[in-house]
Amino acid sequence: MNEFDYVIIGNSAGAIGCIEGIRSVDNTGTIALVSEEAHHVYSRALIPYFLSGATGTSGMAFRPPDFYERAGVRLFLNKKAVKINFGDKEVVLDDGNKLGYGKLLLATGGKPVFPPIPGLRKKNVFSFHSIKDALGIKQHMAGARNAVVLGGGVIGLMAAEVLLKKNIKVCVLELADRVLAPVVDVTASRMVEETFREAGVEVLTNNTVAAVHGKEYVEKVTLQDGRTIPCDLLIVGIGVTPRVELAEETELEVDRGIVVNEQMQTSVSDVYACGDCISVYNFVTGLKQPLPLWPNAYLGGRIAGVNMAGKTREYTTGTSMNAMHFFDLNLINAGVNATADGDADWHVVSKLDPEKKIYRKFTIDRDGVLRGFILIGQVARAGILLNLMRKKIDVRGFQQELLRDNFGYADLPDLIRWHLLKEHMILGVV
Amino acid sequence: MQSICTCFTCLFIFLQMGEKEEMGRILIKPEVCIGCRLCEIWCTVAHSKTKNIIKAFLYEEVRALPRVQVEEKLPLTFPMQCRHCEEPDCVAACISGALSKDPGTGRVDHDAEKCVGCFSCVLACPYGCININENERKVVKCDLCRELDTMYCVSHCPNEALVFVNE
Numbered sequence: 001m002n003e004f005d006y007v008i009i010g011n012s013a014g015a016i017g018c019i020e021g022i023r024s025v026d027n028t029g030t031i032a033l034v035s036e037e038a039h040h041v042y043s044r045a046l047i048p049y050f051l052s053g054a055t056g057t058s059g060m061a062f063r064p065p066d067f068y069e070r071a072g073v074r075l076f077l078n079k080k081a082v083k084i085n086f087g088d089k090e091v092v093l094d095d096g097n098k099l100g101y102g103k104l105l106l107a108t109g110g111k112p113v114f115p116p117i118p119g120l121r122k123k124n125v126f127s128f129h130s131i132k133d134a135l136g137i138k139q140h141m142a143g144a145r146n147a148v149v150l151g152g153g154v155i156g157l158m159a160a161e162v163l164l165k166k167n168i169k170v171c172v173l174e175l176a177d178r179v180l181a182p183v184v185d186v187t188a189s190r191m192v193e194e195t196f197r198e199a200g201v202e203v204l205t206n207n208t209v210a211a212v213h214g215k216e217y218v219e220k221v222t223l224q225d226g227r228t229i230p231c232d233l234l235i236v237g238i239g240v241t242p243r244v245e246l247a248e249e250t251e252l253e254v255d256r257g258i259v260v261n262e263q264m265q266t267s268v269s270d271v272y273a274c275g276d277c278i279s280v281y282n283f284v285t286g287l288k289q290p291l292p293l294w295p296n297a298y299l300g301g302r303i304a305g306v307n308m309a310g311k312t313r314e315y316t317t318g319t320s321m322n323a324m325h326f327f328d329l330n331l332i333n334a335g336v337n338a339t340a341d342g343d344a345d346w347h348v349v350s351k352l353d354p355e356k357k358i359y360r361k362f363t364i365d366r367d368g369v370l371r372g373f374i375l376i377g378q379v380a381r382a383g384i385l386l387n388l389m390r391k392k393i394d395v396r397g398f399q400q401e402l403l404r405d406n407f408g409y410a411d412l413p414d415l416i417r418w419h420l421l422k423e424h425m426i427l428g429v430v
Numbered sequence: 431m432q433s434i435c436t437c438f439t440c441l442f443i444f445l446q447m448g449e450k451e452e453m454g455r456i457l458i459k460p461e462v463c464i465g466c467r468l469c470e471i472w473c474t475v476a477h478s479k480t481k482n483i484i485k486a487f488l489y490e491e492v493r494a495l496p497r498v499q500v501e502e503k504l505p506l507t508f509p510m511q512c513r514h515c516e517e518p519d520c521v522a523a524c525i526s527g528a529l530s531k532d533p534g535t536g537r538v539d540h541d542a543e544k545c546v547g548c549f550s551c552v553l554a555c556p557y558g559c560i561n562i563n564e565n566e567r568k569v570v571k572c573d574l575c576r577e578l579d580t581m582y583c584v585s586h587c588p589n590e591a592l593v594f595v596n597e
Contacts, residue, residue: 381552
């Protein structure tokens with residue numbers, strides 16, 4: 001049996017974060033990485049950029065070609081971990097091999113949700129998740145004329161934009177009454193819908209596919225509203241659900257995702273988890289929930305790695321956050337953005353200019369702490385706002401300033417500003 | 431040429447100013463910043479093709495963007511540029527691998543070739559120091575003047591409001 005100090009299952013953002021986290025502490029421990037895909041680490045988040053032609057397959061590489069070698073990682077690619085024996089601390093691979101571990105990271109990711117529509121698994125139906133999907137879409141995109149995108153979330157909308165730009169007629173179907181719910185509020189949803197409609201994408205809300213027609217390939221789809229429309233490329237972009245197969249029927253605690261504490265430890269000792277397969281602490285809601293986003297996966301993995309290597313660090317800065325762009329519309333959001341999600345005594349400060357497509361909205365709780373924000377059109381320096389959220393700063397004293405285009409540290413009261421910037425400033429020189 | 435006090439301490443500081451060392455960072459003295467924005471001007475020059483102030487501003491086809499930004503709420507002014515964090519949130523957020531932390535120099539590097547302009551780093555940077563290049567739909571950030579002998583914002587600040595400190 002192969003014995004390693006660290007075994008990582010998965011090969012995306014979380015796994016890379018973990019390797020880099022381990023190596024920031026421990027330069028000699030042995031690391032093995034198991035991935036059911038055969039590829040060098042690539043960024044799923046770049047699929048739209050790959051399809052648009054902005055980057056080739058080589059540009060999707062998330063780290064340089066010699067990354068694993070330099071990090072001293074033994075690769076088990078094209079191998080699937082099928083079972084974990086927590087008692088013996090070993091991972092069983094589908095080829096029968098066993099890998100012993102000192103510390104184990106589960107970074108198994110998410111799997112795309114396919115709604116229970118009969119006949120949906122056809123040759124021109126793709127999710128928007130893997131390099132295999134990307135290559136398949138690229139191949140079918142060339143001859144496609146009518147695409148249907150199932151799901152009006154971030155993934156579905158990014159797919160829709162790419163397809164339209166390839167001169168394909170696109171129809172987006174969203175089951176909810178608006179796109180990007182619950183990521184942004186109604187106002188922002190409407191602005192995004194308008195942007196898509198102006199660009200020529202048909203956006204149908206309160207609607208979905210009721211039936212799929214065609215033998216090997218989808219030819220037409222019947223919508224829930226009874227209409228039947230042509231379709232020669234169907235993208236399923238509803239979202240991902242945590243991949244927890246390895247945790248099933250084990251003592252690993254699962255609540256939608258594999259539950260981890262702030263140090264990214266699971267309920268089983270020496271087993272850590274990160275990324276799209278977990279339920280993790282959301283600092284805005286205070287709850288544990290899946291936060292399947294690239295930065296959360298990387299950072300969670302990195303912190304897991306540091307802890308696995310024996311130092312203690314906590315991941316307490318994760319929440320829902322997105323940087324998005326659709327056509328010319330830039331949109332950044334973080335935290336909770338519909339006041340209905342919070343308490344009645346939360347309040348909102350906002351500014352809307354529909355002509356210029358500018359929207360700034362801030363959701364503030366009863367203690368004056370920022371719980372969420374949406375920026376449309378003006379996204380510069382958004383991270384300062386996220387920092388105010390994370391540091392739980394009472395923003396009531398300067399809440400109108402938040403609406404300024406180029407809001408920055410100069411707009412904060414002296415005490416707060418110099419407190420937040422104290423490591424970077426030399427004060428008291430005059 | 432700036433005029434400086436000629437006492438030994440000041441001469442020593444002057445000689446240190448903007449000199450590049452392996453590890454260290456730029457610190458800011460907001461109380462002595464006069465808001466002249468020469469740091470922004472010289473940052474533009476530093477990132478221009480010609481490194482010539484006249485050409486950089488008047489003749490180059492595309493004017494380079496400054497990576498340092500003076501925050502202003504008069505009478506308060508102070509410059510801010512990338513803090514080259516020890517654990518950079520921007521690197522953690524980068525979906526393309528364009529941002530990386532150089533373990534040798536501590537510098538946070540941005541590879542414009544790899545950048546796809548998703549702006550995840552704009553959302554992640556707690557200091558608002560990743561600037562958007564609207565024309566190219568990418569970001570730009572401080573590179574500590576990696577291709578130059580001195581850090582232009584530090585060496586051209588007339589008031590020593592920007593200082594490079596070895597660590």
